[in-house]
Each structure stands twice: as C-alpha cells, then as structure tokens.
Amino acid sequence: MEEIRSLIEGFGVALSLKNVGLMFVGVILGVVIGVLPGLGGANGVAILLPLTFSMAQSPGGTTSAIILLSCIYWGALFGGAITSILFNIPGEPWSVATTFDGYPLAQQGRAGAALTAAFTSSFVGAFIATVVITFLSPIVAGFALQFGPPEFFSVYLLTFCAFVGMSKEPPAKTLTAMMTGFALAAVGTDPVTGTLRLTFGSVELLSGFDFLIAVIGLFGIGEILLTMEEGLAFKGADAKINMKVVMQTWKELPRYWATSMRSSIVGCFMGIVPGGATPASFMAYGGAQRFSKDGAKFGTGKIEGVVAPETAAHAAGTSALLPMLTLGVPGSPTAAVLLGGLLIWGLQPGPMLFVEQKEFVWGLIASIYLGNIAGLIVVLTCVPLFAAILRIPFAVIAPVIMVVCAIGAYTVKTNMFDVWMMLMFGVLGYVFKKLNYPLAPLVLAIVLGDRAEASFRQAMLVSEGQMSIFFSNGLVGSITGLALFLLAWPVISMLIAKAKGK
C-alpha cells in the first residue's frame, strides 16, 4: 500500500516536537477565534498568514506553517459549535443547524452533553473525511470536474427544498422566511451583469448583507430580547460541572452510528464537490430527522440532532481541502486563505502537487489526523468550563454577549453601520420568534441565495434559457429530481396519510 507508507512518512514529519507544539497553539487560537463571533476562521488564518511566511523559509518549514494554519482552522471549526449551543449564536454558517437541538439541550441543563456530542461528532466527521482523502484522493479528486453551473444549482436547490419539506412550521411560513432571505441576499452587486441593485445609492449597502451580521443579530440579539421578556433567566443554570458528563455522553453516542455514517457521506460529498459545509450540515440534519425513530422530536433537544450537522460540517470542511490541493479550488473562505498561503510559500496547488511535493502533502494529511486529536483533547477538557459559563447570572452575561456581538459585527468589515444593522436584525429576529416564523431558512437563504442565483443564471447563459439543462445528464437530473421530490414531500405524505386513514 503506497498510501500507507507515504502516510507513515507523513506522521514522521508531523510528529516532531515543534510541529506537535504548533498544533496545540493553533487549535487553542482557533477555538478562541471560533468562539468570538465575527472573527471567524478565515480572518484568523488571514491575520496569521504573514507570520508563517518566515517560517516557510526554513527547511521543512512549509509543513510547519500549514500545520499551524490548518490547526487554527480545526480549532475554529470546533469553537463555532460552542456559542451555537450555549447562546444560540452560530459563529459560522455551518453551525446554524447545530443550534436547532444544541440550544434546547443547553436550556435543559444538558449543555455538557451537547458540547461533548458536538465535539466528538466533529472529530468523527473529520476523521472519516481524512481517511477518504488518504485513500481515495486520486479517484475522487476528479469528481469536482463534473460540476458545472447546473450541477451546482441543483445542489443548492436540493438544500432549499429539503428545508421546506422537513420544516416543522407550516411550509408557507418557511417559504416566507426563505423568500425574505433571498430578497436580502439580492442586495449589492448583481453577480452576472455586475451592476448594483437595491442599494438605493447607499455606500454601506454596496456589499450587501453579510451572513455574520444577520446571524449575530437574528440569533444573538433576538434571543437576548426574548429572554429579557420571558423573565431574565437562563434555564441552563443547573449545568453540572464535571468530566463525568463526557463519559456519559460517549456511552450514548454509539447508538447514532447510522446517523454519523450518513452525515459523513453527505459531508464528504459536499466537501469534494465543493458545495460547502453549510449545505452539508443542513442536509445531514434533514436526513437524520427523516430517518431517525425520534424524528418528530427533533428541535426539542435531541443529541442526534447535534451529531448529524456537526459530523457533516466537519467532514465537508476537511474534505474541502482535497479540491483545494488537487485543483486549486477552495471549498470554503478559510480554504481560500490557506490556498493563498500555499502560493505565497511557493507551492503550486494542482494535480502536480501530490507528485512533486509528496513530503508536504503527506505531512499535511498526517497533521489533519493529529490536529483533530489535539483539538478533541483541548475542547473536551474544556467542556465543564464552557458549560459553567451558563451558571453566570443573566444580568452579567447578557451585557457581555451584547458587547461581544457588537465587536463581532464591527470586526467583519470594520464598519459602524454593521453594528446598527445587527441591532435591526435583532429586532427582526425577535419578531420572527414571537410570530413563530423559523429563522433558519432566512439565514440559509442569505448564505446560499447569491450563490444559487449565480449558478442558476450561469446555467441559463450556457443553455440559452432552456430549463431542460437541469435534467441534461444523469448527475444533475437525479439531484434536481430528488430536490423536487423533497419539496413535494409534505403534500405526498399528507396524501399517504389520507389514503391510510380511509
């Protein structure tokens, strides 16, 4: 086995004392970055990129540099789940689905269990994706080449349709929320003609609504407004603070192996394509809900509802490195910065990288295994610490969250206007919650709306306006077909229920 020998050599490179030290430094930095909303993995990596430039000059230094940066990335992926679960504030788009069951769990005093499940599933997802990278890279690397504009659009369509089909709220409310999101996503620059739209001459609106601003406001500020109304208390105050919770949760986790496997497959597929971790996390959540025995109870605080999106998001985040390394196409904003790093260090990502820079590639792959183990150790030992945050009185923690949110919103583009936008989104989030409109479709539409639009219009340019392009080959046809089936699912299941009732 050629791969195994190369991998062992890779471990030899990655396991030096210096590199292991860098891994822990990277992971801890990453967790801190992931916890602060607005900073995000991409920004964190970008800030530290110049630092690695001089590292990369020494022999073997390029590997150390990428180990440090990729470990910040893993740390940020882990860290994103923390605020989603504790405060209902997703720090990254792919953590949104984690809030659905993670936050209810925290409110029931099971924050420790939710965090442990999230971290462990993240690790499992990343591990499986790394195994895929290790052994299947030559086969799957070419798969991304199958994806042109119609294929990308069909994947986004599938994500949206799955959402409408699986939502607990009436489909009309989900659609309303989603359409509001599409309208917000349309503000800014038109991706195909390059002209400005819906900016009303305002300079601030040029770049449209950033996902982070929307999510910090809708979830973070909205939640605080709601909590204030409902009586100034966090319900998670009785969270237990000890390491036992980790062991207890681990005992429960093997039950969800089927969900884990399914989510990993979804995640790897979406990472390699590269469709991104956000659609992967939503699809995995939807899938788990459909196939689980407890599907109906999803959203009320099921561990399985945390396992599914976290596994998929990490599998996608990790496997996104594959198209980056072999094709030079970044699967996520953070991967884009890492890609810039590779170029600055003098490495040329592409089909030749695996041939010419074997030591670097396998050192990196080995460091993904080790980095995730380091990450798991760091975050698991901190579970009681994180869970204990909920014991702080609301009167203390709420202002702190407000300030951190405001700083986060400001940091995204160093723009004061965004802080006001955040507050407006907060009010919108409060209104949505009071009226029982779901927030997630709104957020999903803001994140994926412009990409879906761009893919759709690119496909229309290619086909000169023929919709049949979405069924023009087996791949795109089956994804589109599945999407339409899921969209119609509420109607179909109603008909089935009626037929059975008779």
Add this chain to the structure above:
Amino acid sequence: MKIKLSRKFGVTAAALATALAGFAFQSSAHAWEPSKTVEFVVPAGTGGGADQMARVIQSIVAKHNLMKQSMVVVNKAGGAGAEGFLDVKGASGDAHKIIITLSNLFTTPLATGVPFNWRDLTPVQMLALDQFVLWVNAGKPYKNVKEFLAAAKGSKFKMAGTGSKQEDQIITVGIEKSAGVKFIYIPFRGGGDVAVQLVGNHADATVNNPIEAVAHWRGGKLRPLCVFDPKRMPYKEKVTATMSWSDIPTCKEQGLDFDYLMLRGIFMAPGVSPDQVKFYTDLIAKVRETKEWKEFIEKGAFNTTALAGKEYADWVAKEEARHVSLMKSAGFIAGAK
C-alpha cells in the same frame, strides 16, 4: 469604545506577529514615516491575485523589517471593490492607508456609476502588470489561435471568466471585435473556479492569469494559445516538460490583434504630502529588491514594468482612456444602454 477595542485587537495581532517572528527594530532616516499601523486595503476578496500580492508585500516588509510600524491587510471587496476605493477616497490626508488596485480601479466606476476616479487618489507606485493568456482544454484539437478562431466561428463557444464587466469580459469582447467571432461569456467568482470549469469542459476557453492556470497546464489539462502582451513573456525556465512561459506566442504574432495587461499598483488617500508618498515608493523599492519578491514575480510570470511618479500617473491616465473606449464599445458603461 467598541471601535477602539477591535482596532486594538488588529494592532495587537499584528504586533504579536512581528514580535513572534523575532525582529529587532532598526532606525532609518526618512522625512516622514508611519507613526502607527499601516492599513493595506485590498479592494477584492481573500485569496485572489491582488490579495496574494498584498500579503506577500506585508510579509516581506515584516520579515526584512522594512518599516518600524506593522502593516495589516484589510479586504474591502463590496460592490466590485467600490467599498475599498471609497474608503480610501474618504480618508483624505490619512497617510496610514494604502490601497492595491487592479483593473476595477477603472471598470467599477464605469460599470456601476459609483462616484470615484483614480484622480481622487494619490498615485504611488506601479508594482507589476499582470498577464492574460488564452487557454483551451488540452483535449481539444485546436493547437493555435487560428484553428481555435476557425472553430469558434459560427458555433457558440463559452468563455468562462472572473467577474462581470471586468478585465476578463473586456478581453473577451476585444477578441470578438478583432476576430469577428461571438462568445457566450459566463462570469464566475474567482480565477481558480474558472480554470476548473475549463478543465471540466464546462467552458471552451478562458483568459486566466498565468498563476491561476499554471497548475493545470503543468498537469497536462490545459493548453495556452497566446499571451495578450505585445511582447512575449521573458521567463525561459521550463514550466512543463517542453514549454516555458516565453514559448507562448503573443496573440498579435498569431494574428489576433488585441493586447491587455492589468495594473497592479499602489495608491494613497488624497491630500497626502510628497514626503509621505516618497516613504512608500522607497519602501516598495526595497521590497522589489528582495529575493522573495523576485521569486513571486517569476512564479506568476508578471510583466515587471514598474513606474512611479508622473510616469505612473500618465500611464494610468492613458489606461483609463483606453478602458473608457473599450467599455463604451462593449456597452458596459452604467446608464448608457
């Protein structure tokens, strides 16, 4: 207070980066030098060509300790870069802010009508000019521009490119006009995506920058047909088994009479003093002397023209006039349908 906190974070992070890298400060004799962190604005997203160049400069400045204060790169990509340009335009007299430009310095105000012009900024120094190469999939039968254009005539070839009404689309229109063919232009988000669309045969041709497509060329997936520079590229070192950058013919040699080079240059806010401009031209001169910069330039096969002062301003003015006429004839000017 909030503002201060996050500014502080940026400064601390940058200071930390400098300190960690372990450099000792040395004194220099300048009429003016920065007294706080210099913000390096990139009017484009992270990971693109301008962003890479800015980050290379940032790391060279830090590594060789070319400046007492640190430099932070800030991406302001909104509205095809208008966000970044307006930010610098509004920072009149602020010498702690520089901006790297690409062709959107000309194309964005023309295509969107956002009110700014390069004359609103202070020209500092041209860094290099970026090349464009006509690429096709290596599996296709056409081996030169003539065969390609013959195949393109009559059939609707798809041209994938970065962005809309920007350099890639301008070049596409340039080819159309000079060769009498018609392409379907499909805009994508970044140069890497564009290259992969071509490798995957979802498009028939691209005009990627060398650095965006070189990996696939070396992997035997793409074929360069010609370079849109009036002169061949000077880099003679073999990139693939048989070819170097200088082996790629110019488009003009191949009978396609159109050339285009993209500005990579530095500007400052309006109202800064000549001493302040001189500090940055001296700084860039030092950066250009380093081994790292030369390696970077060769890897990206850049055209190394680097003007400063009045020559630079004249060049920019000429280039602006050219963009106005190119975009007018392509119908890309905002409000003028």
